[in-house]
Amino acid sequence: MKKGIVADSTKYTLSITNNSGDDQSIAVYQTLPTPGGYPVVWFSKQINNGNTVNFSWSLNWGLTWGTTEAPLGPGVTFTTQGVTQPVNPYPTAINSIDIGYAGDFYLKPKTDPDIKSGELSIRTLPEFTTD
Numbered sequence: 001m002k003k004g005i006v007a008d009s010t011k012y013t014l015s016i017t018n019n020s021g022d023d024q025s026i027a028v029y030q031t032l033p034t035p036g037g038y039p040v041v042w043f044s045k046q047i048n049n050g051n052t053v054n055f056s057w058s059l060n061w062g063l064t065w066g067t068t069e070a071p072l073g074p075g076v077t078f079t080t081q082g083v084t085q086p087v088n089p090y091p092t093a094i095n096s097i098d099i100g101y102a103g104d105f106y107l108k109p110k111t112d113p114d115i116k117s118g119e120l121s122i123r124t125l126p127e128f129t130t131d
Helices: none
Strands: 011-017 024-029 041-047 052-058 096-101 105-110 121-124
Touching (some): 041 052
Antiparallel strands (some): 024 041
């Protein structure tokens, strides 16, 4: 393991048993922190009465850059243009990237001990431009 990189082995599982008497469609989603908009559905599945379905996932953090034809919002497709930089939201890990431009965009990953645990940072360098 490289110094400054924290491997995140956080694994999650969710088991749902349908004992409602009818077949059901379920969705697992994250609630929005403020009212308005629509939450992103992580998983959806038809569960017949009496059956159990299991979901499992792990956390994989990453930062990248990309472009869109319009500002990000509902219905706007984000097309990744750069390589995704693995990061972890810990003060001792790669938790920040600088983005710059030198004929093309580039990322400079770094460990920033001043960033609080649970946070990530993206900073534009002085030569960064969108023109």
